[in-house]
Amino acid sequence: MSGTFVGMPAFPKNAAKAVQNSQLRFNLRKATHTIRGKRAAVVGELDDWAELREAGKAIKDHTLRNLDRYLLQMEEKVTEAGGTVHWARDAAEANRIVARLVKETGETEVVKVKSMATMEIGLNEALAEEGIEAFETDLAELIVQLGDDFPSHILVPAIHRNRAEIRELFLKKMAGAPKDLTDEPRALAEAARLYLRQRFLEAKVAISGANFMIAETGTLVVLESEGNGRMCLTLPKTLISVVGIEKLLPAWQDLEVFLQLLPRSSTGERMNPYTSMWTGATEGQEFHLVLLDNGRTSVLADKVGRQALRCIRCSACLNVCPVYERAGGHSYGSVYPGPIGAILTPQLRGMDTPLDRSLPYASSLCGACYEVCPVAIDIPSVLVDLRGKARHPRTEKAGMAAAGWVFNRSKRLAKAQRFGGRMRRLVPKRLPGPLSGWTDTRDLPDIPAESFRDWWVREGGADGRRPAVPPVGNLPQESRKK
């Protein structure tokens, strides 16, 4: 994955900084709640959404089970249609292939369609080292690139920026920006348009990803909103597409499902403005497809985790995630932030760094992500499974072992409760060590003198039977007062 995030601290530390940033909190809340509402409205319009979701999941699962076959079919069809297929085991290999292909054209500049796969492998940085400049043409990606910034959202990578910041950035970094540029969205978009138009007309090489690949016909599909993709995909002489191997769909007909699932889940639109499809190369043009593994095969080998490969990068999970909303995208230290990032990044990169180990814990397991996922990825279950594979802190391990020991015998639990009941006046208001995380912002509850089970036995309730004396409903007025 991109080297740009290397060396970042663990998620909780990054998030602690982000929650203090009131401008970021405001931007994120406004943006995510707006898209969330739009998504809910357009999803609600379809009576068969549950069936579509089930179909999306089934098609993806079928494809992943037969990926070897469909990949070879894809290669065959693309080759037949005049394209060239390259296989890349990892980021380094993919970057080498793309750099070589660009050099062979003799060009030193390329235009780019927004693509998660090329960000994942850090293609722009790799090309820069080879003396090739890559221009992002998606408006938000352009903003991120001009600002030497990291993306913080899959769909809206500059979600952390407001329009005043964007105006400043354009004036400082974008060649030809009008001196009297205002921060009106229309004015900002117009300035970017004029700047990008020049790039489109000059570019001889374009680099893209793809939302889908159709094995049956060898067709690639890109969905977008701005039309910049269409420009890149049609004008330049050479097109290089870097696509993760999990983006395959068996047949043209499968698009029926995904062209409904993706726009509604992603931008909250019934249909996205531009859908471009191409098969191989047109006469006089060149097309290269780089099929990217970069850890995907090992994800596929994991029984629980492999469902993450169903992801169609819609980012609906980000827009409903309460943790993402407060922590922001940069805290995840990956081009894949939010709930999907929390299960994808540790699987693709492994859990060797403190950051990658902390990602499966970057969730309260509230389940909102699973509910909106258009391909029904059970993100909470994958998070829990990854937690089971992560290395745990020593003190936590000791604590969990002790708790397990107590819970394995009810008599031990009863003893521990009685001990706690006797000590209840001695519990400090602030707990030490990692537990201070609880008492920093919360009071502890009053520890009761008697546990429920001791009360049950005292009331004459034998094991499994009701108490001899029927208890009355307790008095709420007395409960939990200080």
Add this chain to the structure above:
Amino acid sequence: MRVALFITCVNDTLFPGTGKAAVGLLRRLGVDVEFPLAQTCCGQMHLNTGYRDEAVKLANRFTETFAGYDAVVAPSGSCAAMVREQYPHLDIEDIPKVYDLSEFLVDVLKVTDVGAYFPHKVTYHPTCHSLRGLKVGDRPTDLLKMVRGLELVPLPGAEECCGFGGTFAVKNRDVSAAMCADKIGNVMKTGAEVLCAADNSCLLHIGGTLRRQKSGVRVLHLAEILASTEESAE
């Protein structure tokens, strides 16, 4: 029908009042609820923190303890969801039939008016595992609406997580506190005296913050409101 109460380790240890209320309520409705003393914890904390082996041990212990019961009632949406939703992932066999309290009242006993009296302004937080795990829907609020004297006010952003999340509250303290701050902001907007939920773990977190801020809002488990009667209120 043999009915057992699964009190849950948190309620057993920290909130016996909720257990007493559940027993009182069920007896008032004619249910001869039993309490197997061998019960301890469903294993949720271990599983969700990444200690699967310990969780499996506790899950097996749970199924043994409650074998033979027609229904197991738990006054905790999240512990009930652990048994119903997560045990199958752990390959646990013969999982007992577990109900959250509101499900048991509405679906099994088929009552929504439990004869309760609670003359206070109350708002209800649905809690994630009840809402999205068990999918209890409107059952808790249907029950609350029938409580005499109770004024139920809707909670803005009710379906949003409060930020508890078990060990998440400690591991990601800042995000957890930020989520709770927003939840509390919404609670305060309602003007309610009491915040009710069907899960004391979430209430431990929200209630602990409300108390630290000296907000004057109390938290109460659904069982405790449903158990109160005119006699007990005096």
